[in-house]
Amino acid sequence: MKICFYALRPFDELGYCEEFSKKYGIDYVWTADPPRPDNLALAMGCDAVSTNPCEVTPAYLEAFAKGGVRYLPCRSIGYDHLPLEAAKRLGMRVSHSHYPPEGVANYTIMLMLMATRKMNQIMLRAAAQDYSLPGKMGRDLSGCTVGVIGAGKIGRTVLRHLAGFGCRRLAYDLYPAEEPGVEFVPLDTLLAESDVISLHLNATPENYHLIDAAAIAKMKRGALLINTARGTLIDPEALVAGLESGQIGGAGLDVVEEETDICYYNRCGEPIANRELALLRSFPNVIVSPHTAFYTDVNVASMVESAFEATAHFAAGETEPNEVAL
Numbered sequence: 001m002k003i004c005f006y007a008l009r010p011f012d013e014l015g016y017c018e019e020f021s022k023k024y025g026i027d028y029v030w031t032a033d034p035p036r037p038d039n040l041a042l043a044m045g046c047d048a049v050s051t052n053p054c055e056v057t058p059a060y061l062e063a064f065a066k067g068g069v070r071y072l073p074c075r076s077i078g079y080d081h082l083p084l085e086a087a088k089r090l091g092m093r094v095s096h097s098h099y100p101p102e103g104v105a106n107y108t109i110m111l112m113l114m115a116t117r118k119m120n121q122i123m124l125r126a127a128a129q130d131y132s133l134p135g136k137m138g139r140d141l142s143g144c145t146v147g148v149i150g151a152g153k154i155g156r157t158v159l160r161h162l163a164g165f166g167c168r169r170l171a172y173d174l175y176p177a178e179e180p181g182v183e184f185v186p187l188d189t190l191l192a193e194s195d196v197i198s199l200h201l202n203a204t205p206e207n208y209h210l211i212d213a214a215a216i217a218k219m220k221r222g223a224l225l226i227n228t229a230r231g232t233l234i235d236p237e238a239l240v241a242g243l244e245s246g247q248i249g250g251a252g253l254d255v256v257e258e259e260t261d262i263c264y265y266n267r268c269g270e271p272i273a274n275r276e277l278a279l280l281r282s283f284p285n286v287i288v289s290p291h292t293a294f295y296t297d298v299n300v301a302s303m304v305e306s307a308f309e310a311t312a313h314f315a316a317g318e319t320e321p322n323e324v325a326l
Contacts, residue, residue: 001025001026001027001047001048001311001312001315002026002027002028002029002045002046002047002048003026003027003028003029003046003047003048003049003050003073003307003308003311004028004029004030004042004043004046004048004049004050004069005017005028005029005030005031005050005051005075005307006030006031006033006034006035006039006042006043006049006050006051006052006054007031007032007033007034007035007051007052007054008030008031008032009032009264010032012300013075013300013303013304014030016300016301016304016305017030017304020304020305020308021308023305023308024308024309024311024312026308026311026312029042029043029046034051034054034055035049035051035054035055035056035060040060040063040064040067041067043063043064043067043069044067044068045067045068046067046068046069047068047069047070047071047311047315048069048070048071048072048073048307048310048311048314049064049069049071049072050072050073050074050075050307051072051074051075051076051081051082052074052075052076053076053078053080053081053260054081054260055081055260056081056082056083057083058083058085058086061082061083061086061087061090061092062086062090064092065090065091065092069092070091070092070093070314071092071093071094071095071310071311071314071315072087072092072093072094072095073094073095073097073306073307073308073310073311073314074094074095074096074097074306074307075097075303075304075306075307076096076097076303077096077097077098077099077202077294078096078202078203078230079094079096079324080202080203080204080230080232081260082094084324084326087326088326093314093320093323093326094323094324094326095306095310095314095320095322095323095324096306096322096324097302097303097306097307097322098302098306098321098322099294099298099299099302099303099306100298100299100302101153101154101156101157102157102161103293103294103295103296103298103299104154104228104293104294104299105154105157105158105161106161107228107254107292107293108154108158108198108200108226108228108293109158109161109162111226111228111252111254111287111289112141112146112196112198112224112226112252113141114252114287115196115224115226115250115251115252115285115287116138116139116140116141116144116196116224117138117139118135118136118137118138118250118285119138119287120284120285120286120287121135121136121284121285122136124284139195141165141167141196142165142166142167143167144167144168144195144196145167145168145169145170145193145194145195145196146162146167146168146169146170146194146195146196146197146198147170147171147172147190147191147193147194147196147197147198148169148170148171148172148198148200149171149172149173149187149190149197149198149199149200149201149210150172150173150199150200150201150229151171151172151173151176151177151179151182151184151200152173152200152201154200154228154229155171155173155198155200156179158198158200159171159179159182160179163180163181168183169181169182169183170182170183170184170185170189170190170193170194171183171184171185171190172184172185172186172187172190188218191215191218191219192218192219192220193220194219194220194223195220195222195223195224196223196224196226197219197223197224197225197226198226198227198228199211199225199226199227199228199229199230199233199234200228200229201229201230201233202229202230203229203230203232203233207233208232208233209232209233209234209235209238210233210234211225211233211234211235211238211239212235212238213235213238213241213242215238216238216239216241216242216247216248217247219247219248221246221247221249222246222247222248222249223247223248223249224248224249224250224251224252225239225248225250225251225252225253226251226252226253227251227252227253227254227255228254228255228293229255230255231253231255231256231257231258231259232257234253234257236256236257236276236277236280237276239251239276239280240276240279240280243280243283243285243286249285250283250285250286250287251280251283251285251286251287252286252287253280253286253287253288253289254289254290254291254292254293255291256274256276256277256280256288257276258274258276258277259274259277259290259291262274262277262290263290263291264290264291306322310322310323
């Protein structure tokens with residue numbers, strides 16, 4: 001058994017590969033580059049190809065399948081970068097990674113605290129030696145109503161951890177389940193009553209631009225928007241317009257739309273073809289971080305192990321809990 005890892009980071013992921021290769025008895029080859037026509041041959045003779053979010057085309061999958069690849073274990077929770085219809089047609093099995101929800105959940109709450117206390121503006125002005133108070137008064141999260149859209153593992157962990165702050169907690173989910181102290185409400189109610197709104201959904205065609213101009217118009221004026229899930233959940237033009245009008249009071253964004261060729265690369269000194277990102281970074285009440293909510297030692301180890309674990313399950317004909325239904 002062998003896995004071909006694409007876009008593998010040598011400074012963190014590679015060390016875990018050696019450990020889990022021995023644990024599962026599965027060999028591996030790797031490259032730091034994403035799949036592209038000149039390196040597809042690396043996967044020939046491998047049973048699985050593992051990627052982080054990057055460009056993967058149907059033609060790439062066809063080349064992999066011809067070389068014997070049968071499994072596509074992602075090293076990410078999201079799998080929207082894979083052409084799933086092509087994978088289904090080729091008989092390839094797909095899985096996503098798993099990792100403890102606390103890392104992303106706590107990063108989300110950090111962004112909530114930074115947004116409610118205007119920390120971006122405080123830090124920017126402190127860097128210019130402006131230590132004055134005007135314009136820096138924030139809000140106490142404990143006195144806010146926080147709405148969580150998507151009550152899966154991460155969303156529920158956010159809700160549980162927020163219990164310690166004493167704030168009112170609302171949630172919306174297609175499959176609501178009881179959570180102590182949490183009110184499950186319709187989406188429109190959550191939008192209208194929340195001071196802080198946090199997104200915790202996978203990217204699907206159904207929730208593409210869930211937060212659009214119409215949704216923003218239903219929010220409390222000055223509401224704060226937090227996104228540590230997927231950039232496609234928010235219409236960036238509508239968000240910019242909401243920030244400019246003051247309907248959105250601020251945002252904490254760990255993800256943005258069209259970020260594939262930006263995160264996780266050093267683009268210092270380069271023009272970046274993402275106008276909405278440039279606009280969002282210009283607002284003093286917007287915090288933009290480069291898709292790092294997941295980035296803890298525990299989570300990276302779990303993401304790498306997920307690829308070995310899923311490949312072992314697939315090869316043995318066993319149930320894989322994180323398999324994607326095609």
